[in-house]
Amino acid sequence: MSLLVRHIGELVTNDPTAGDGNVGRRHDAALLVDNGVVAWIGDSDQAPAADDVLDAAGAAVIPGFVDAHTHLVFAGDRSAEFEARMAGVAYDGRGIADTVTTTRSASRADLEALSRQRRAEMLAQGTTTVEVKSGYELTVDGEQRLVEIAHTLTDEVTFLGAHAIPQEFANDRDGYVALVAGAMLDACSSHARWADAFCESGAFSVEECRHVLGAAAKKGLGLRLHGNQLGHSGGVALAVELGAASVDHCTHVTNEDVALLGDSDVVTTLLPAAEFSTRSPYPDARALLNAGVTVALATDCNPGTAYVTSMSFVMALAVREMNMTVDEALWSSTRGGARALRRDDVGHLGLGARGNLVLLDAPRVAHLSYRPGSALIRHVVRDGRVLGR
Numbered sequence: 277m278s279l280l281v282r283h284i285g286e287l288v289t290n291d292p293t294a295g296d297g298n299v300g301r302r303h304d305a306a307l308l309v310d311n312g313v314v315a316w317i318g319d320s321d322q323a324p325a326a327d328d329v330l331d332a333a334g335a336a337v338i339p340g341f342v343d344a345h346t347h348l349v350f351a352g353d354r355s356a357e358f359e360a361r362m363a364g365v366a367y368d369g370r371g372i373a374d375t376v377t378t379t380r381s382a383s384r385a386d387l388e389a390l391s392r393q394r395r396a397e398m399l400a401q402g403t404t405t406v407e408v409k410s411g412y413e414l415t416v417d418g419e420q421r422l423v424e425i426a427h428t429l430t431d432e433v434t435f436l437g438a439h440a441i442p443q444e445f446a447n448d449r450d451g452y453v454a455l456v457a458g459a460m461l462d463a464c465s466s467h468a469r470w471a472d473a474f475c476e477s478g479a480f481s482v483e484e485c486r487h488v489l490g491a492a493a494k495k496g497l498g499l500r501l502h503g504n505q506l507g508h509s510g511g512v513a514l515a516v517e518l519g520a521a522s523v524d525h526c527t528h529v530t531n532e533d534v535a536l537l538g539d540s541d542v543v544t545t546l547l548p549a550a551e552f553s554t555r556s557p558y559p560d561a562r563a564l565l566n567a568g569v570t571v572a573l574a575t576d577c578n579p580g581t582a583y584v585t586s587m588s589f590v591m592a593l594a595v596r597e598m599n600m601t602v603d604e605a606l607w608s609s610t611r612g613g614a615r616a617l618r619r620d621d622v623g624h625l626g627l628g629a630r631g632n633l634v635l636l637d638a639p640r641v642a643h644l645s646y647r648p649g650s651a652l653i654r655h656v657v658r659d660g661r662v663l664g665r
């Protein structure tokens with residue numbers, strides 16, 4: 277089965293060998309997906325025949341978004357917390373406990389339905405690859421249930437037992453950390469590809485995160501870290517020390533942190549929807565980019581600090597509020613996300629990449645940031661199949 281997308285006004289491949297510049301841009305282009313992978317890229321008037329044809333009629337085509345940081349398996353509603361925060365109440369990270377309570381009491385069927393619905397919402401907005409974390413039950417059986425549900429949605433499942441100290445361990449931090457690094461990790465590791473920890477004052481210390489992630493690495497899991505969101509947590513240095521795939525948030529970083537990241541293979545995943553939804557200062561993307569750091573953008577989709585599923589919205593924030601160029605924001609939302617997941621088959625449309633792409637309802641990619649809030653996703657193609665057609 278092959279699909280030809282033709283008459284593409286602006287095609288961003290993110291493959292410098294397939295077009296101009298770092299984003300591999302072409303005009304009046306066509307692209308053939310055969311057996312789920314990109315098999316041909318060229319001028320539209322040279323396009324080969326195919327089983328199915330999608331006529332872009334001059335519109336832009338981009339790689340499917342890769343959202344490398346989400347917490348979408350949860351139950352409950354925290355819109356009242358958002359409302360209070362917008363009225364001046366500061367975020368202190370304690371709202372996670374509310375979601376833990378509602379998630380623990382939700383049935384498996386309800387949790388599955390809620391998660392599927394959120395995944396579908398993301399896909400309709402062009403996100404063809406998504407990472408999903410556990411972290412809202414914080415018990416051995418509960419976290420296992422969450423990684424199992426996450427695994428029905430994606431292969432990019434992350435065990436996040438070290439998300440918060442649950443109420444019942446309030447006076448026994450060491451006991452909880454030992455549980456996460458022991459029985460909980462044992463129960464979750466076969467359903468997860470990654471382990472993550474929330475390295476922050478009020479969450480887990482550098483030493484506690486090192487202990488949990490060290491145990492996870494021994495189990496063969498790749499590492500990610502929530503770091504430097506609310507302060508100088510030491511998370512960046514720990515992520516570099518452990519060779520994590522990504523350190524996420526990085527809203528508060530020192531010059532030393534930036535230099536460390538620039539000299540490492542650790543991707544920095546910025547989550548500006550969290551700053552937007554908590555009315556906080558945005559991370560300094562330019563300092564990171566200027567230091568040669570690989571930057572990804574992701575939604576951080578979660579019920580407390582960023583109930584956002586739209587990568588286009590995240591791109592618009594990155595361009596408007598963080599001084600990233602349109603091309604940088606697009607690259608970070610696609611190939612950057614793939615790098616944060618150590619994936620080379622998604623996030624770009626070079627030859628051999630998976631046929632995951634988005635046909636926009638716009639002639640140029642810049643419209644995604646230029647017209648925020650408008651419905652600009654006309655078709656989503658996954659593995660060469662046009663969804664909903």
Ligand SMILES: [Zn+2]
Nearest residue numbers: 345347502576
């Ligand atoms: Zn997060």
